[in-house]
Amino acid sequence: MNKNNSMSRFLTNNNRFKKDNPNYSRVYLLNAALIVLSIVCLFFAVLNFLENDIPTVVILDLFIMISSIITIVYFHKTDNIRITSILTTVLLSLLMAVYFYVIQNRNFGLFWFSIYPPFTYLIFGRKKGRIYTLTFGSIILTYVILCYKSWEPAVFDYQSLINIIAAAICLSLLIVFYENSRKAAEDAIILKNKELEIMSITDRLTGLYNRHKLDIALNEFLSKSDNCNNIFSIIIADIDYFKSFNDAYGHLYGDKVLVDLASIIKATAGDKNIVGRWGGEEFLIICPGLNNEGVKELALKMLDNISNYKTKDNKKVSMSFGIASCQADETIDTLLQRADASLYCSKDKGRNMVDGKPICDS
Structure with a gap:
């Protein structure tokens, strides 16, 4: 040697x-x-x-x-x-x-x-x-x-x-x-x-997939779903009051929170699911093989893990989740619209929820 x-x-x-x-x-x-x-x-x-x-x-x-x-x-x-x-x-x-x-x-x-x-x-x-x-x-x-x-x-x-x-x-x-x-x-x-x-498919800040990769993955899953006979679902997660948080503590502080929450979401989602940063403080998780109940259970697990997270100076951060499962004659736009509607339901009902639960009118 x-x-x-x-x-x-x-x-x-x-x-x-x-x-x-x-x-x-x-x-x-x-x-x-x-x-x-x-x-x-x-x-x-x-x-x-x-x-x-x-x-x-x-x-x-x-x-x-x-x-x-x-x-x-x-x-x-x-x-x-x-x-x-x-x-x-x-x-x-x-x-x-x-x-x-x-x-x-x-x-x-x-x-x-x-x-x-x-x-x-x-x-x-x-x-x-x-x-x-x-x-x-x-x-x-x-x-x-x-x-x-x-x-x-x-x-x-x-x-x-x-x-x-x-x-x-x-x-x-x-x-x-x-x-x-x-x-x-x-x-x-x-x-x-x-x-x-x-580099072309990775978000520079969080290390998760970026919007470009998520768009490709959504198209692939939808094209292979055979009119949604092959089930898959999506989760949209959004950090609550993140703009106010950024304004109060600065963007570097906010970036650290984004990275920490991205790690929690990725670890909870596991290797079978595709996790990416959808934009700003939003994350998108694509879950092959999960129906509506399965994806809701996964989102609730993420919510529970995030509830245990605190920043370095002991501040709590919460997230709201929206979910949607692929349906017959689904398009990417309609799937995302339903997930967004589920997310807004969580926001309207007080945040820190999944699909507006435990109280949801949808």
């Missing part, structure tokens, strides 16, 4: 580039590429020293290895992505150019060019990556066209196999990196869309 944390810190410049940073992937790839470049150069420097009489390649490998380490140190001190990207690409280009010139067509060395296009595209993006690839590719192609006639037929040996395997591994790592970056970007978009969706 500590090793993983240390490597993660190193690849992100001591965690100065977080996953939400737009340059996170580039920083990660630059550090990883410089490490791999250093290791590969050291490996081939030793291999060429032991097996080949080509001191130029050994010197080049050691030079690129040391330069890569210096670039890593520079990058971690400055966090300069642009300069580090250029330096890394220059080192890679120099290594390939000199190596191709010295090795010619031997040992399948030209196969290493396969890693150049994906690397530059991932580091610089599509436009600059294309420029780097076409420029360097044209230079290498020109060299091959001019010189290939003088080359002797190449022999496939174990060094050829090592070159192919090593280049294929590096290419595979770049592909894996691209896929991981793509998946991370896709997941980030999905997460952001979910966050935006939640």
Whole structure:
């Protein structure tokens, strides 16, 4: 775990580039590429020293290895992505150019060019990556066209196999990196869309659903109710004398009361019912599967729980409730009108009631 944390810190410049940073992937790839470049150069420097009489390649490998380490140190001190990207690409280009010139067509060395296009595209993006690839590719192609006639037929040996395997591994790592970056970007978009969706249907103050979400839910329930054969009911709850309360104690105080009462209503309603802020000091609760008696019982339970609530300075707050159950040929407007009528009945009869009960003329 500590090793993983240390490597993660190193690849992100001591965690100065977080996953939400737009340059996170580039920083990660630059550090990883410089490490791999250093290791590969050291490996081939030793291999060429032991097996080949080509001191130029050994010197080049050691030079690129040391330069890569210096670039890593520079990058971690400055966090300069642009300069580090250029330096890394220059080192890679120099290594390939000199190596191709010295090795010619031997040992399948030209196969290493396969890693150049994906690397530059991932580091610089599509436009600059294309420029780097076409420029360097044209230079290498020109060299091959001019010189290939003088080359002797190449022999496939174990060094050829090592070159192919090593280049294929590096290419595979770049592909894996691209896929991981793509998946991370896709997941980030999905997460952001979910966050935006939640924000679009959530009341900012209370954390309950907002009017937009409640309108959608009402339409869905009514369309699925099969002319109200699938029963559902609604509750409209309104805080009594809330305007006077706000005027007397201030809006911040009133907001706190709204949040507290919203929590009580949500907790009482449970997960099966949809609870939202209808507007101002009004709440709407959609109750699937509850008939008129069931929804009245739930509203009375809410009324009882709210009666136990007191503000931080021991002030009592009450609410009035209106209820309505879906009927045949119901529309959203008629359903809401009946719930409103039930609420006004509670208000007219003295407030702090459900459906005007215990005394109601409706």
